[in-house]
Amino acid sequence: MTERNLRLAADIGGTFTDVVLDGTGADGSGRVTAKVLTTYRDPADGVLAGVRQVLEDAGADPADVGLVLHGTTLATNALIERRGAVTALLTTAGHRDALEMAFENRFEQYDVDIDRPAPLVPRPLRLPVPERLDARGEVLRPLDLDAVAALIPELQRRQVESVAVGLLHSYVNPDHERRVGELLHDRLPDVAVSLSSDVCPEIREYERLSTACANAYVKPLMGRYLASLERQLRALGVDCPVLLMTSGGGLTTLETAAEFPIRLVESGPAGGAMLAARVAAEGGYERVLSFDMGGTTAKICLIDHGKPLLSRAFEVDRVYRFKKGSGLPVRIPVIEMVEIGAGGGSIASVDKLARINVGPASAGSEPGPACYGRGGEAATVTDADVVLGRIQSEEFAGGRMRLDAAAAERAVLRDVGEPQGMTAPLAAFGIAEIVDENMAAAARAHAVEWGTDAASRTLVAYGGAAPLHAAALADKLKIDRIVVPTGAGVGSAIGFLLAPVSYEVVRSRYQRLSAFDAAAANAVMAGMHEEAAAVVRGAAPDGAWREVRRAFMRYVGQGYEIAVPVPVETLTADHAAVLRDAFDAEYRRLYGRLIPNLDVEVLSWTLTLVAREPAAPEPVPAPAPRAAEPARRVALFDAATAEFRDAGVYRRDALAPGMRLRGPALVVEDQTTTVVGSGFELSVDGRGYLVQERIGDGTRGGRQGDGS
Numbered sequence: 288m289t290e291r292n293l294r295l296a297a298d299i300g301g302t303f304t305d306v307v308l309d310g311t312g313a314d315g316s317g318r319v320t321a322k323v324l325t326t327y328r329d330p331a332d333g334v335l336a337g338v339r340q341v342l343e344d345a346g347a348d349p350a351d352v353g354l355v356l357h358g359t360t361l362a363t364n365a366l367i368e369r370r371g372a373v374t375a376l377l378t379t380a381g382h383r384d385a386l387e388m389a390f391e392n393r394f395e396q397y398d399v400d401i402d403r404p405a406p407l408v409p410r411p412l413r414l415p416v417p418e419r420l421d422a423r424g425e426v427l428r429p430l431d432l433d434a435v436a437a438l439i440p441e442l443q444r445r446q447v448e449s450v451a452v453g454l455l456h457s458y459v460n461p462d463h464e465r466r467v468g469e470l471l472h473d474r475l476p477d478v479a480v481s482l483s484s485d486v487c488p489e490i491r492e493y494e495r496l497s498t499a500c501a502n503a504y505v506k507p508l509m510g511r512y513l514a515s516l517e518r519q520l521r522a523l524g525v526d527c528p529v530l531l532m533t534s535g536g537g538l539t540t541l542e543t544a545a546e547f548p549i550r551l552v553e554s555g556p557a558g559g560a561m562l563a564a565r566v567a568a569e570g571g572y573e574r575v576l577s578f579d580m581g582g583t584t585a586k587i588c589l590i591d592h593g594k595p596l597l598s599r600a601f602e603v604d605r606v607y608r609f610k611k612g613s614g615l616p617v618r619i620p621v622i623e624m625v626e627i628g629a630g631g632g633s634i635a636s637v638d639k640l641a642r643i644n645v646g647p648a649s650a651g652s653e654p655g656p657a658c659y660g661r662g663g664e665a666a667t668v669t670d671a672d673v674v675l676g677r678i679q680s681e682e683f684a685g686g687r688m689r690l691d692a693a694a695a696e697r698a699v700l701r702d703v704g705e706p707q708g709m710t711a712p713l714a715a716f717g718i719a720e721i722v723d724e725n726m727a728a729a730a731r732a733h734a735v736e737w738g739t740d741a742a743s744r745t746l747v748a749y750g751g752a753a754p755l756h757a758a759a760l761a762d763k764l765k766i767d768r769i770v771v772p773t774g775a776g777v778g779s780a781i782g783f784l785l786a787p788v789s790y791e792v793v794r795s796r797y798q799r800l801s802a803f804d805a806a807a808a809n810a811v812m813a814g815m816h817e818e819a820a821a822v823v824r825g826a827a828p829d830g831a832w833r834e835v836r837r838a839f840m841r842y843v844g845q846g847y848e849i850a851v852p853v854p855v856e857t858l859t860a861d862h863a864a865v866l867r868d869a870f871d872a873e874y875r876r877l878y879g880r881l882i883p884n885l886d887v888e889v890l891s892w893t894l895t896l897v898a899r900e901p902a903a904p905e906p907v908p909a910p911a912p913r914a915a916e917p918a919r920r921v922a923l924f925d926a927a928t929a930e931f932r933d934a935g936v937y938r939r940d941a942l943a944p945g946m947r948l949r950g951p952a953l954v955v956e957d958q959t960t961t962v963v964g965s966g967f968e969l970s971v972d973g974r975g976y977l978v979q980e981r982i983g984d985g986t987r988g989g990r991q992g993d994g995s
Contacts, residue, residue: 293352295341295525296783297334298555299325299359302582302632302651303751305777305958306337308352309784311345319345320777322751322958327653330361331516335523349524356783358532358554361512362505366407366552366603366615371504372448372479376408377435377467378496379455380415385493386500404615407504412445414438416454416467424460435467439474450475451503453483453496458795461488479506486547487618489891490795494600494618501603501617502549509548513541530788532558535620536595537789537897543822550619552603553626556586558782560595560622563747565785566772568593569904569974572745576730577624578760579778580753582632582669583649587730588624589737590747596623596737597850599793599839599893620791620893625733629725631669631752632656635699635718637706645722658695659688666702668722668752670695671715675924677755677962679936682955712924712931720926723756727763738877745770749778751959758950758964758979759926769967769979776958790822791895798889799843800870803863808892812836812858815894823896835895840870842885849873853892907973910945915971923951927965939977946971949982 294309304325311317321340326333334357342349365371376386386406406413416435419428442450450471457464461484471480483499517529531544534553544551556579563577567590575590589596601621602614628647632655635645645668650656654663658673672678673695680690696711704714727741734741742765748757749772757769774781792815798804816834823832836853851869854862870887917935925932932951939956947970950963954977963969967979 293345293347294354294356294784295338295352296356296558296780297337297358298558298777298780298783299330299334299361300555300581300583300779301325301360301364301649302630302655304330304333304337305780306334306341307774307777307780307784308341308345308347311347317345318774318781320774320780320958322776324653324655325651327651329515330359331512331519334516335519338520338523338525350526352525353527355520355525355527355529356532356538356780356786357516357529358558358779358783359512359551360555361551362509362548363552363603365505365508366501369407370508371407372507373412373446374408374449374451374500374504375412375414375442375445375447376451376453376496376500376503377414377416377438378453379419380417382455382492383410383413383415385496386413389493407500407615408451412447414441416463418454418463420454420456420460420463422456422459424456430463430466432466432470435470436474442475442478447478448507449479449481449503451481451483451496451499453492453499455492457482457484458488458490458495461485479503479510481506486549488794489618490797491618494616497616498549498618501552501615502547505548506545509551510545513545517541532783532786533620533790534601534622535597535789535791536561536622536786537791537895538783538786539788539790539822543790549617552617552619553601553621553624555779556588556624556626557622558779558786559586559749560588560590560624560782561786562749562772562778562782563588564590564593564595565782565901565904566747566770566976567745569907570745570770570972570976572747572768572770574744576734576741576744576746576764576766578726578730578746578748578753578757579750580726580748580756581630581750582752583628583630583651584626585629585726585729585750585753586624586626587726587733588622589734589739591739597621598623599850620793620895623737625729627725627729629668629722629729631667631672633668633722634665635667635671635703635721636665637703641707643703643707643717643721645718645725656695657698658690658692660691660694664698666695666698666718668718670698671718672752672755674699674711674715675719676922676931676934677924677953678960679921679953679955682938682957682960713929716924716926716929719756719759723759723763726756726760730760730764742766747772748961749775751776754954754959754961754977756962758962758967761979761981762926762964762966767981771954771961771977771979773975774958775961776956785901787897787901788823788899789895789897790819791893792819793891793893795891796889800863800867800887800889803860803866805858805860805862808858808862811892812894815892816896819894819896823898831898833897835897837893838866838889839891839893840866840887840889842882843888844885848890849877850893910943910971910973912945912947912970915942915946915948917948917952921953923953923962925951925965932965942971942975942977944971944973944975950979 417431481503532554633646656667839848923934
């Protein structure tokens with residue numbers, strides 16, 4: 288192997304930590320993967336265990352690694368579980384309750400006992416600052432720094448570890464916030480500080496304050512973790528740059544991630560979406576539904592024309608499942624997806640109405656499902672899959688971890704079978720049906736929110752549990768094609784290897800197109816380019832970057848904006864018409880009509896620098912078809928007949944391109960198992976991907992509109 292030609296990717300999930308070593312083999316095209324249990328006390332321990340395993344399996348030296356890519360759910364979990372730092376908020380006098388008032392609406396109209404997520408910063412730690420700017424950033428009341436200094440003893444008395452500074456209209460003029468930040472850094476050097484004008488320089492005060500507080504809340508935790516991870520990698524001998532996956536599908540530097548950890552809240556799922564987008568481009572699938580199911584959660588994302596949906600808003604810790612507005616808003620660049628508590632570790636039970644419930648509580652990795660033999664007793668989805676014959680103990684985790692099938696059956700029978708008067712297999716089938724329907728309902732709701740449907744798409748399945756449930760989910764969503772890419776069990780980590788180095792900057796600067804100020808727009812773009820370049824340059828110093836600009840525009844009087852592309856050139860007065868035409872085209876595409884005689888306004892601008900994009904996939908010829916032979920046969924529970932049927936078991940590494948088989952069947956590999964439904968035929972395409980297609984005339988679902 289050539290020195291320092293290897294790349295490491297690590298993804299920390301709620302149950303498993305996935306590690307991929309890329310660039311192995313004589314030609315540098317190989318990959319070695321590992322899936323280890325997540326270590327809660329110090330997640331870096333699990334990462335290092337996986338790194339050691341893949342290096343040992345590849346016969347590689349730590350010094351051969353030239354780049355480490357990382358994604359984690361630690362920030363998300365800290366927000367949901369409220370395990371962050373003791374945080375204070377310094378905000379403009381008279382506005383300390385903005386976090387509590389939120390949007391002043393009812394996201395659940397008829398629930399008289401409506402619950403809201405509690406603010407991350409309690410009222411006693413939301414402290415007023417005497418100052419005031421107007422909407423143009425001009426000073427109405429000068430900043431009283433002596434009053435800010437007088438708050439220092441209170442912060443010390445309450446042992447505050449992190450401070451968010453969110454002053455009114457600081458997105459236009461950050462001067463007051465910067466002066467407060469300088470004072471805090473000087474007087475409290477060990478306290479982390481997050482300025483809303485840096486974290487989220489956008490209009491809308493509540494969302495900006497919420498985002499700044501969330502960043503401050505997780506900043507000390509993430510700072511310690513990232514420093515520990517870097518230190519342990521160096522001690523192992525992995526001395527190279529470390530890049531972090533962001534929620535928007537790009538890679539950024541360790542320093543930027545430590546300063547703005549809120550941008551990492553969906554970093555793991557974003558990696559999976561990047562993998563699904565690559566699979567869509569390789570196969571020519573124009574409409575894709577990505578399906579990522581791990582040990583704790585399931586994530587579903589719509590991908591059209593090879594691009595995942597992007598958004599500038601995200602909600603953490605929703606109190607009501609699927610209810611928009613019931614969580615803490617975070618304004619960051621994010622790949623739009625729906626995430627629910629449905630994973631292999633999701634716990635099953637029977638409620639007082641004799642209904643089977645699955646999730647969102649999870650057994651995690653400590654103690655884990657009953658079949659793991661680590662002290663877990665509650666029945667989980669993984670236990671149900673073992674009882675149904677979907678998971679074979681001999682192949683699980685490459686044989687490194689033996690499963691206790693008897694313990695799985697006892698747990699399923701005790702927690703669900705006996706209360707329902709069912710046998711263990713029927714109870715396990717009930718658990719699987721409920722979790723599959725929960726995921727199907729989430730996919731339908733997500734698709735409707737975006738004005739489309741989940742049917743007639745190609746399902747791309749990855750994650751440890753997704754290939755086990757993909758066929759059942761496809762049946763419920765009327766999908767006819769399922770693709771399971773190579774290395775699906777560690778799909779999100781592989782997605783990190785496909786993501787470009789990129790960084791997005793946003794600025795709110797109001798303009799009406801009828802009075803377009805090109806000079807002001809150019810000044811905003813120049814400032815954003817400089818900020819983005821400072822981040823991207825650290826990971827891609829050659830300057831070969833692609834710039835993407837967007838304006839968030841709406842008709843005057845409307846409450847929400849749409850993203851409109853902006854030309855990457857010096858803007859002139861003539862560009863007002865160009866922007867209006869682009870707005871009309873996008874508005875018509877989304878809503879099917881235009882509103883005549885209304886002016887259009889720009890609220891915010893974004894600029895993204897993208898470097899080191901993966902090359903476009905080369906076409907691969909279709910291999911000649913031939914029959915595959917099973918390694919052995921087992922009893923597999925069939926949903927269509929509600930009984931066990933004889934099924935072949937195939938090793939994935941023994942399946943060559945062109946091989947075909949019909950369900951019911953299992954295709955096993957070290958990190959996951961693909962269940963081939965009784966109504967599907969599976970073939971191996973030229974890239975080695977498993978492609979299941981429904982047996983029949985193909986009138987339902989995925990073939991229509993796809994380019995393959």
